[in-house]
Amino acid sequence: MAKPANIADFVRLEDEIDEALLNLLNKRTDEQMIDDLKRCRRHLRDEIEGLLHRDEGGKPPRLH
Numbered sequence: 059m060a061k062p063a064n065i066a067d068f069v070r071l072e073d074e075i076d077e078a079l080l081n082l083l084n085k086r087t088d089e090q091m092i093d094d095l096k097r098c099r100r101h102l103r104d105e106i107e108g109l110l111h112r113d114e115g116g117k118p119p120r121l122h
Contacts, residue, residue, distance in 0.1 A: 068106045075099045 079095050082088070
């Protein structure tokens with residue numbers, strides 16, 4: 059997987075993880091995989107929040 063270039067990429071990755079989690083939860087599969095995906099989703103949310111609050115010119119960055 060390529061490194062995300064911007065906030066929109068992080069949001070897309072988070073959506074993909076949410077979809078994967080829903081599929082796994084519906085199938086009642088490996089709990090470790092579910093926990094790993096949840097941890098990854100939390101990390102992405104933290105990254106998104108950090109990017110949204112990074113303030114270089116007095117204005118928050120815009121999502122595209």
